[in-house]
Amino acid sequence: MTAKILVSACLMGHAVRYDGAAKPLRHPAIERWRAEGRLVTLCPELSAGMPVPRPPAEIEGGRTGADILSGAGRVVEKTGQDVTEAFRHAAENALALALATNCRFALLIDGSPSCGSGFVYDGSFSGERVKGEGVTAAILRANGVEVFSDREVEMLVERLAGEDDGAA
Template sequence: MTTKILISACLMGHAVRYDGQAKPLVHPALDRWRQEGRLVTICPEMSAGMPVPRLPAEIAAGSTGADVLSGAARVLERDGGDVTAVFLQAAENALALAIGTGCSYALLIDGSPSCGSGFIYDGSFSGRRQPGEGVTAALLNANGIQVFSDREIETLAARVEAEAE
């Protein structure tokens, strides 16, 4: 069976980020996986109905995606709007798609309050990073789908290649 990989739409060149931009990731493994039909693309926020562009959002008060999932933290927009429910729905949508399509892995953009897996922003909207996961990454990991950031594509590629042998 071919290993499937859930991937952030922005990494595939889709202009879906909060600022209306993409963050295309160029790597030979992505080209190969695309040809092999392994990639399942999603923008969690768009899947939950958020527009492009949209206000920047961060997990409040130095908390993480796991804190949001447990109800102990909120996701707030720069102007103070509470978008926690939308981010929770976005995570559920990504998990449902990953399970429904048989994804074992996810390759997600780091820094995002949804997709971050190595780092997220600290909720101060000052550009300060902190270690942690976004809401979607935390939910995927909690359900056995291994999450890799865009900076970890070599590690993911080695894992997928090892399974193919």
């Protein structure tokens, strides 16, 4: 069975980011996976009913998505609005979709309080990064979905080659 990949909608060219923009990821593997029907596209925040555009949000205090899932942190907008529950709901939606569509892998935009897998911003809205993951990346990993960032496409290609007997 061909492995499915949950992918951030912004990476697929959808203008769903907080600022109303997209971050299209151009890579031959993405086009091949699209043609093979492997990609399952989702913006977690939109799935939870958040608007586009919306104020930027960060995880407070240098915490990570795992902290949010355990109740030990908050996601706040630059305006000060607490959006923790929306981000938790977004993560739960992403997990439900991944499980329903047999996505064993995810390719997510790094830095996002939802999708970040290598880093997130520290909650000060100053551009400072901290090592860690967003809420969606955390819940996916906790449930056995292998998460790759937009900078790790080649790693995902190699991983899929092992899964698909070279058909990735």
